[in-house]
Amino acid sequence: MNISTLTKSCILALLVFAQAAIAAPGEPEIGKPAPLFSATDSNGKTHNLADYRGKIVVLEWTNHDCPYVRKHYGAGNMQALQNDAREADIVWLTVISSAPGKQGYVDPAEANKLTASRNAAPHAVLLEPDGAIGKAYGARTTPHMYIIDAEGVLRYKGGIDDKPTSDPADIDGAENYVRAALADLASGSAVRTPVSRPYGCSVKYGT
C-alpha cells in the first residue's frame, strides 16, 4: 500500500466533498458571494448580476406607495444616494418585487414615469413580480438595501439608516448606513456596520 497514493486519493476525495459542501443558502451572508440573478428592467433590458463583476452594486427594494419609501424619496435622500453612486461608477439597481395586484406593483411604463417624476437616478429598475430575487436575498422591507462589492461578495444588508420611522424629519441626524458602507468600500477598509435592521413596509410578495 503506497502511502502517498493513499494521501493523494484522500485529498482528491476531500476536494470532491468540499466542492459539494459550498453552501448557497436563501439568506445571503456578509462576506459570502451574493446570490446571482438575471432580471428584466423597465426598458426590457436584461441585467445579469455576474455582468457587473468589477463594479460595486447597490440593490434597493422599493414600493413607491410605502410610507417609508416616500420618506426617503420625498426628502430627496434616496435620489442623493443614487446620484452619488452614479458619479462613483457604482451600479444602483432598484428592485420591485411587488406581485401583480399588490401595493407597489408597476408596469414598465409606470416604473419609468416614477423614475422621471421623482428625479431618481438608478442604473436600472428591475421588475420581478414573482419575487424570486427578493426571496433569494431575504428582502423583507421597502426599502431594504444590499451592497455587493466588485468581487461579487455581499458587504452590507439592512436598513438605509438607523432611524426606523416614516417621518422625513428623522433623516437629518440619522446615520446613513449605505453611504457609510460605500465610503468604507471606497477607502478599502472593512464595512463597519455590515448588518442593520431593515425597516419599512413588508415586501408585497405574491402568495
Next chain:
Amino acid sequence: MTRLIINFAIAALFAIATAEAAAPAAVTTGHARAELFAEHDAAAAGEGTWLALRLTLDEGWHTYWKNPGDSGEATRLDWTLPEGVEAGEIVWPAPERIPFGPFVNFGFHGAPVHLVRLDIADDWPAGQPVRIEVFASWLVCEEICIPEEARLGLDLEVAATARLAADPVAGIFAAARAATPAALALSGSYAVADGTLQIELAGADMRGAAETLFFFPDQWGWIEPSTPQTWAYREQELIGRMTPGPALPAGDLGGVAVFVDDRSGDRRAVRVLATGAGVPPLIDSPAAAQLGVWQALLFAIIGGLILNLMPCVLPVLSIKALSLVTHGESRGALRRSGLAYTAGVLCCFAILGVVLIAVRSAGAAAGWGFQLQSPGFVVAMSYVLFAMALVLSLGLDPGAGLAGAGDGLTRGGGLAGTFFTGALAAVVATPCTAPFMAAAIGFALVQPAPVAMAVMLAVGLGLALPFLVLTFVPAWTRWLPRPGAWMTRLKQGLAFPLYATVLWLLWVAGQQIGIDGMVRVWSGLLLLALAIWLFSVWRHDRGGSRMAAIGCAIAAVIGSIFVAVTSVRAPEAPIRVADTVSVPFAEGEIPAIRASGRAVFVNMTAAWCITCLVNERVALDTEAVRDALAARSIVYMKGDWTNRDAAISSYLASFGRAGVPLYVLYPPGDGAPRVLPQILTESSLLDALDELGDDGEST
C-alpha cells in the same frame, strides 16, 4: 379695519392655542381609534397612577410590538408633561406572530392597550390637576401599511386621597394587566452552537407549555422571526432551539414566552431572561431526546449494513466478494485485504464527517445526502459508475487498469485496490439513506464533533462489516459457488444495476442543470465509452496503431472531462417537476392556513432521494390519497431539497432531521404537528388523515 383684522387674528390664534391645549382623550384615525385613560379619577401626589393608550384597530389590521419582527415599526408615545410629572416606558401586551409571505412580524390585532406608569412628585399641590398630553404614532398594516398619529390629552385630578376610576375604565386596566406578560417567570441560559440558538429555562410544571411555546425576543436581530422554534420539556427544564439572528447579544437575552396553558386552554405569557454565560455547548434535539449515544451508534451500524443491499453498492461488494473465490489467498492475506477494505470505507466516512462538521460550524445547513445537491458531484459520480459498468460489460481484466480513475484505483491489484473498493463503496452509498440511518445521522448532526464523528464511523463500519466478516471467517466463502464461466456472466450482469444507477444520477443532474446540461453529460459519457473501448483495443495491438489508439483515447478522456466541467458550470434556472396537487413549501403560511381551519401536510423530498420517490409512487401519488386530501381540503405542501435550500434545511433541523424524506401533518388550529414514518404506505397515510378528521371534530 386694520384693528378689526388684528383682533380677528388674535382671536383665531387664541382659538388654535386653546384647541391645542384641549387635545381630546379619543381620536379616530383611518384604521384605528386611539383613546387615553387614567386608572384614577383622582390621583394622590407621590403615588401617581397608570395611563393606558388603547388602539382599537379595524378588523384585519395590526400594529406592532416593541420588536416588530421582520418589518414594521413599534408604536411610539411622546409625552408632554408638566415639571414634577414623569411617564415611564410602555408596558406592552404579549405579542402574537403575524406571518406575511415568507416572513413574520410581531404585533397585535384587536385592541392592544399600552400601559404607562405616571409618577407625580410628592410636592405636587393637591387640587391642581395635571395636564397630560401624548403624541402617539403607530404603523397600522393589513396588506398595506399606513403610518397614523394622534395627539391625545386629559386632565388628571390630584387629591389628598386617591380615587380609582369605575368601570368601564377599571375593566380596561384589569384586562390590559391580564394581557401583559407575567413578571420574570422563566430564567435560564442560552448558547449558540453550530448555527442553532439553544435556550434552557428552569420551569417547574411547564410540561404542557413546550408544545405551543413561542419565544419573542425583546429586540430585532436576536433570532430569525420566521424560522421555526422547537421546545421540549425535560427534567424540569424547557429547552428551545431556534435560528439566531444577525445581532445576537453577548450578554442577556430577554423576551416573552407565549404559550397555551394545557389545563385551562388559556393563552399565557411570561417574561423570559436567559444569560449568555456558562452554558454547556451540548445541543439537544427531539431525536436526541429519544436516542442515547450507544443506541445511535447501534442504529448507525445497522444502517450501514443495510446500505450493502442498495443497487449502487451491491455490484461493488459482489465483485470484491467474488475475488475471494477466485484468488486462493492465505488467511493472513485475506485478513489484510478485509482490513484494507474497511480502512477505505472508514477513510471516506471520516472525510464525510469532517466535511459535515466543518460545514455545520460554518453555519451552513448540511444534511445526509447533501453532496448530491452539487451537480458537480452528481456528474462525477455518474462518470465513475459508468466507467465501472463499461469495464464489467466489456469483460476487461484488472490488468487493463486504465479505464477511468475510480476503476483504475479499485481494480488495481493488492491492498491499494481493496482500499479503494472500500472508498468507492462508501461514496456510492451516500445517496441511499436507509431508514435506520436517518435518526442516527440526525442525532450526529446536533452532537459535539467527537460524537458526530463516532456515529459517521459507525455507519462506515456497518457498511464494511459483511466483507470484513467474510475475510475473517473464510469458511463462509465455501457457501459461494465454485469459480467458472458463470462468473463472467455475473460480472456482465452486475453492470446493469450500475447502468441503472447512472441513469438515475443523470436524471438528478437533469433536475439541477436542465436538459442541455444533461445532454452535455451524455456526450461526455459517450467520449468516455470511446476512450475505454480504445484502451481495450490497444491492449491487443502493437506498434503505430497502438500509439494512435492511445492518442485518441487520451483525447477522448480530455474531451469528456471538458464536457463534464462545462456542463455543470452555468446551471440555468432549476427545472422543477410540475405538480398540480401540491403547493410549494412556505412555512410562514402554515399558521394562517391552520387558523382558517384547514390541516397542512408537509412533504420534504428531493429528486435524488429514492425513499422519497418510492413513497410518492406507492402512497402519496395515489388516487385514494389525493381524494382524501381534497375531501378534507388539506393543504399539501411540498419542499424540494434537490438543490440546497436553507429554509428547508432549518425546517428539517427543527424536527431533529438532517435529511429527507420528512412528512409532517399539522391538524387545523393549534394542535401539535405529527411526524409520519419515513416509509409510507397508502393505508398508514390514509389512517393518519382519518385520525386528523376525528381530532378536528372533537376539539
